[in-house]
Amino acid sequence: MGVTIKDVAKAAGTSVSTVSKVLNGHYSISQQTAERVRRVMEELNYYPSASAQSFARGSTRTVAVLADLERGAAFRNPHLFEIVSGLEQTLRGRGYRLFLRGVDAAGAYQAAEEIISRKSADGLAIHVSVLTHPLSALLTRTGFPHIVLGMPNFDSQVCWIDNNNVYSGTVAASFLLSQGYRRIAFIGGQYYDLGSAHRLQGLKEGLQARGCPLDDRYIRLGQSTRADGWAMTDRLLDEKDLPDAIVCANNYIALGCVAAVQERGMGIPEDVGVLTFDDYPFSRFTEPELTVVDIDVRDLGNRAGRHLLELIRRPTLQVQTTVTASNIIERRSTRKKTV
Amino acid sequence: MGVTIKDVAKAAGTSVSTVSKVLNGHYSISQQTAERVRRVMEELNYYPSASAQSFARGSTRTVAVLADLERGAAFRNPHLFEIVSGLEQTLRGRGYRLFLRGVDAAGAYQAAEEIISRKSADGLAIHVSVLTHPLSALLTRTGFPHIVLGMPNFDSQVCWIDNNNVYSGTVAASFLLSQGYRRIAFIGGQYYDLGSAHRLQGLKEGLQARGCPLDDRYIRLGQSTRADGWAMTDRLLDEKDLPDAIVCANNYIALGCVAAVQERGMGIPEDVGVLTFDDYPFSRFTEPELTVVDIDVRDLGNRAGRHLLELIRRPTLQVQTTVTASNIIERRSTRKKTV
DNA sequence: CTGAAAGCGCTAACAT
DNA sequence: ATGTTAGCGCTTTCAG
Numbered sequence: 241m242g243v244t245i246k247d248v249a250k251a252a253g254t255s256v257s258t259v260s261k262v263l264n265g266h267y268s269i270s271q272q273t274a275e276r277v278r279r280v281m282e283e284l285n286y287y288p289s290a291s292a293q294s295f296a297r298g299s300t301r302t303v304a305v306l307a308d309l310e311r312g313a314a315f316r317n318p319h320l321f322e323i324v325s326g327l328e329q330t331l332r333g334r335g336y337r338l339f340l341r342g343v344d345a346a347g348a349y350q351a352a353e354e355i356i357s358r359k360s361a362d363g364l365a366i367h368v369s370v371l372t373h374p375l376s377a378l379l380t381r382t383g384f385p386h387i388v389l390g391m392p393n394f395d396s397q398v399c400w401i402d403n404n405n406v407y408s409g410t411v412a413a414s415f416l417l418s419q420g421y422r423r424i425a426f427i428g429g430q431y432y433d434l435g436s437a438h439r440l441q442g443l444k445e446g447l448q449a450r451g452c453p454l455d456d457r458y459i460r461l462g463q464s465t466r467a468d469g470w471a472m473t474d475r476l477l478d479e480k481d482l483p484d485a486i487v488c489a490n491n492y493i494a495l496g497c498v499a500a501v502q503e504r505g506m507g508i509p510e511d512v513g514v515l516t517f518d519d520y521p522f523s524r525f526t527e528p529e530l531t532v533v534d535i536d537v538r539d540l541g542n543r544a545g546r547h548l549l550e551l552i553r554r555p556t557l558q559v560q561t562t563v564t565a566s567n568i569i570e571r572r573s574t575r576k577k578t579v
Numbered sequence: 580m581g582v583t584i585k586d587v588a589k590a591a592g593t594s595v596s597t598v599s600k601v602l603n604g605h606y607s608i609s610q611q612t613a614e615r616v617r618r619v620m621e622e623l624n625y626y627p628s629a630s631a632q633s634f635a636r637g638s639t640r641t642v643a644v645l646a647d648l649e650r651g652a653a654f655r656n657p658h659l660f661e662i663v664s665g666l667e668q669t670l671r672g673r674g675y676r677l678f679l680r681g682v683d684a685a686g687a688y689q690a691a692e693e694i695i696s697r698k699s700a701d702g703l704a705i706h707v708s709v710l711t712h713p714l715s716a717l718l719t720r721t722g723f724p725h726i727v728l729g730m731p732n733f734d735s736q737v738c739w740i741d742n743n744n745v746y747s748g749t750v751a752a753s754f755l756l757s758q759g760y761r762r763i764a765f766i767g768g769q770y771y772d773l774g775s776a777h778r779l780q781g782l783k784e785g786l787q788a789r790g791c792p793l794d795d796r797y798i799r800l801g802q803s804t805r806a807d808g809w810a811m812t813d814r815l816l817d818e819k820d821l822p823d824a825i826v827c828a829n830n831y832i833a834l835g836c837v838a839a840v841q842e843r844g845m846g847i848p849e850d851v852g853v854l855t856f857d858d859y860p861f862s863r864f865t866e867p868e869l870t871v872v873d874i875d876v877r878d879l880g881n882r883a884g885r886h887l888l889e890l891i892r893r894p895t896l897q898v899q900t901t902v903t904a905s906n907i908i909e910r911r912s913t914r915k916k917t918v
Numbered sequence: 919c920t921g922a923a924a925g926c927g928c929t930a931a932c933a934t
Numbered sequence: 935a936t937g938t939t940a941g942c943g944c945t946t947t948c949a950g
Contacts, residue, residue: 242696242698244942244943244944245943245944246943254920254921255920255921255922256921256922256943256944256945257920257921257922257923257944257945257946257947258919258920258921259944260943260944260945260946261919261920261945261946263944263945264945268919268920269919269920270919270920273919273920285696287693287696287697288697288943288944289634289697289698289942289943289944290639290697290698290699291630291633291634291637291639291698291699291942291943291944292634292942292943292944292945293943293944293945294630294633294634294944295628295630295631295633295634295926295927295928295942295943295944295945296925296926296943296944296945296946297926297944297945297946298630298926298945300629300630302678309664309667309668310664311664311877312661312877313660313661313664314653314657314658314659314660314661314663314664315657315661315859315860318653318654318657318660319653320653321652321653321657321660322651322652322653322654324653324679325648325649325650325652325653325681328648328679328680328681329648329681332680332681337678337680337699338678338679338680339641339676339677339678339679340663340667340677340678340679341667341671341676341677342664342667342668342671354626357581357624357626358626358627358628358629359581359628359629359630360629360630360676466864492864495864499866520654521654521860521861522860522861522864525805525831525834525861527838538650538651583926583927583928584927584928585927593936593937594936594937594938595927595928595929595937595938596928596929596930596936596937596938596939597935597936597937598928599928599929599930600929600930600935600936602928602929603929605930607935607936608935608936609935609936612935612936627927627928628926628927628928630926630927630928631926631927631928631929632927632928632929633928634926634927634928634929634942634943634944635927635928635929635930635941635942636928636929636930636942637929637942
């Protein structure tokens with residue numbers, strides 16, 4: 241066994257409790273003593289045992305993340321990992337560790353129950369994709385500190401945090417108007433694709449507010465695929481009155497949109513501007529590169545961390561919040577010559 | 580405090596050590612007793628305290644992952660997270676947990692030292708991008724169970740695991756030859772891009788072995804970008820003898836390659852076949868979709884987990900291994916009409 | 919400001 | 935097959 245608190249105490253000529261207090265920055269220790277003890281720790285290369293500390297204080301300084309880590313998750317949903325990275329960063333800065341636990345929706349309840357009962361973590365961050373009704377109930381029933389990453393799609397009293405997609409939509413609106421676009425179209429996912437729906441809502445509100453309401457003929461909904469992006473765009477371009485800009489709900493749709501426009505021999509941005517949401521994964525790999533409303537998901541992770549730590553401190557709090565960290569990254573796809 | 584081992588013992592009319600033995604599947608416990616105790620645990624909803632267990636056994640059943648989780652990491656390097664997911668899956672299956680710790684190369688040594696000294700984990704998985712000389716020395720000096728994810732680019736006695744890119748290159752070679760391609764070209768990164776270099780080496784060896792050596796004029800090296808992929812391809816197509824297939828070292832290069840071919844009015848696969856490595860992120864989003872040598876990085880994570888657990892059991896082992904989990908995903912980009 | 923001592927909940931050696 | 939008991943290394947009253 242390595243060097244323990246006793247060794248330090250002996251070498252420093254103090255009691256273990258004094259050493260412990262130095263370790264924890266207890267106010268009652270005199271400068272001198274503290275310094276001496278610290279010097280000894282350094283000399284002996286002492287590090288307190290993590291398990292002993294957790295055990296003694298009854299808290300682990302650890303947060304568990306529950307998320308679906310099935311095969312391909314990192315490729316299909318890198319956003320999740322960016323959120324986790326942000327979370328880890330914040331936690332680490334405050335002396336907490338993050339432990340990552342893969343679950344599917346069916347197993348999330350059990351995993352959470354076990355973590356709570358075994359006290360293997362002081363808090364829980366749960367990706368919304370594995371949040372179920374029973375799990376939601378467990379969280380509110382036990383009052384265990386938690387934060388759900390993403391807005392639940394059912395009524396729930398859990399604490400959650402999510403991006404503000406409505407806001408992102410208004411950002412798109414303001415930007416396009418400021419660039420002189422007026423006949424703006426939207427292609428996106430169906431109503432049950434909340435992200436897309438909210439972006440559309442924000443876009444509508446933003447345009448409306450600036451006196452340039454979105455024409456219903458210019459709204460097309462389909463699947464979030466390249467193929468549907470292509471098809472929706474293609475039909476859109478059959479209109480007599482062509483839009484002068486197309487807002488795509490996401491990268492996949494945008495990819496199809498760009499292809500459809502170009503296959504008609506039309507130019508981006510000369511004939512029509514294209515804007516999409518999220519800088520990932522394709523926006524810089526089309527020709528021309530795409531202007532995007534970028535969503536800062538790492539920031540979401542950071543904030544989730546801060547909230548969770550606060551909830552650990554004061555478990556009675558409730559947090560249901562939405563984060564407005566989106567901003568325009570302007571690229572060539574919306575660069576009208578005539579502005 | 581929740582229910583403890585004492586409560587269970589009392590309720591079951593046994594001693595705590597019996598309960599502990601049941602908990603740990605000790606052989607000496609009779610069927611009956613074990614069953615009775617288990618029933619009581621169930622009734623009382625007993626879960627052993629994780630910290631108490633860790634503390635008492637002197638081991639945490641936890642593995643720490645050290646990796647660079649800087650902003651954008653999940654987007655730039657999703658492979659890392661897929662490896663971590665695979666690792667977590669394997670560990671979880673064997674009763675271990677994974678704790679994720681962001682570090683940069685400068686901080687990795689300290690982080691590792693702290694984890695080792697505080698015993699906050701029983702093993703360490705370290706991404707090669709943060710492996711430094713001193714860290715490597717620390718690992719071999721302490722003999723702490725570890726596995727480096729990726730092959731070190733310097734001489735080192737650490738345990739590591741990596742994909743076998745040379746093998747992947749031979750897979751590409753066999754496939755292309757089997758499809759009737761004979762004038763095969765390679766465009767990739769410079770010599771210091773080990774992944775690319777190994778793939779090229781494997782391709783060469785594979786072609787050579789089948790009596791169809793790679794012509795040096797057909798090898799072009801540059802940066803791993805779309806732009807360089809385009810440029811390399813463009814120059815390649817200036818040759819009098821055109822290649823009938825182009826192997827791209829990675830997706831970014833492939834993207835440029837496809838564009839360059841098509842801008843010349845040539846067709847894929849009619850005029851030239853295109854193959855790349857790694858199914859991510861673009862291979863299914865070009866027109867035509869690309870045939871790839873897919874690298875199973877999750878499998879790498881799984882294996883890393885198995886090795887690490889074995890090293891935890893027997894710390895004197897040394898593992899330096901490369902994994903050969905690559906296979907062809909055939910898509911349209913290599914579908915010659917004449918086969 | 920410092921120290922003595924009682925746990926924290928479990929494991930494991932040892933005794934029976 | 936089961937029970938007794940001594941720790942594991944630290945935190946945290948409480949007394950001084």
